[in-house]
Amino acid sequence: MTSDAAHPPAVQRQITLPLSKAIEIAYKSIRLRLSRSLLVTSGIVLALAFLISIQTSDAIINGMRHWIASAQTSGHFQELRQRRDALDQTIRPLETQLRDQIAKAPKPEKEQPPFDPHQRFGQSFDEMKEQLGELPSSPAELTAALTTRAELIDLFGAWLDAARQRHEVRQELTAPQQLEAQMKANGVPTSESEIASARIQTRWLLALALLVAFVGILNAMLMSVTERFREIGTMKCLGALDSFIIKLFLIESLFQGGVGTVIGIIVGLLLSLLAASASYGGRAWANVPWGDLGLAVLISLAVGVGLTVAGAVYPAWQAARMQPIEAMRVET
DSSP: OOHHHHSOOOOOOOOOOOHHHHHHHHHHHHHHTHHHHHHHHHHHHHHHHHHHHHHHHHHHHHHHHHHHHHGGGSHHHHHHHHHHHHHHHHHHHHHHHHHHHHHHOOOOOTTSOOOOHHHHHSSOHHHHHHHHSOOSSOHHHHHHHHHHOTTHHHHHHHHHHHHHHHHHHHHHHTHHHHHHHHHHHTTOOOSHHHHHHHHHHHHHHHHHHHHHHHHHHHHHHHHHHHHTHHHHHHHHHTTOOHHHHHHHHHHHHHHHHHHHHHHHHHHHHHHHHHHHHHHHTHHHHHTOOHHHHHHHHHHHHHHHHHHHHHHHHHHHHHHHTOOHHHHHHOOO
């Protein structure tokens, strides 16, 4: 045995393709296998849309809970109570004066047209009573008095303006109680034990969804490797290093994961915000904790990209460790 046979010549030079070439090949591979790429991307979209929707809903609900707990002690609500008291002091003498004048008003004549409150104030007396809860007198007495005594119209108008303002203030003061009742009607937990139980259920649900998405991504990437045995063997015969093969598959998964994550986050955010708006109206938008929501977006972005890359690690490693001759023998 010669020394040359005992010591085969070492590889004198290895050419490492630049990252840009790996990105170009990965992009072309995704285009050629668009259906497989869409399968992986759709799994990411669904998983991330579900994840961000749960986080968004929790953030909005927690924001509303915090507002319910702290609203009554806020400076704004103290100002509202002061304004309500001032309106009460304004309304009481107007009501007393109206009742006295209505009691003294004569009955209208038969041919005299009755006073039309809708034309003058935009509502009928019955609608006013339904909105405000009470009137200085009955609708029939008010109609008769304002028909015969036109000077009472301005007095009643002043009372009505103040009563409407007081009604708006009262509605705003009772908004926390109304929102809490609305949350209970929608099945949202409000007690501490219910909230703790709901959080545990949500975490298990999220973990299950992410596990299903991870398994789906792993299966899709493994199928991608199986379909490309001959392509991988050809690249290795042409001198592609194991690190290049791994880099290629990871870049492909990063592309798909990035696109799927962004789409999933947008879809999940929009659906959650629209659902909250439909259920709670402007209160949902007024109490959105934007800082928590931004953190949830960043977490979802990291989870989505990390989930896709993690699902591609084993398939990429399997593709890189294949022997070229074995890959070329496989019929696909």
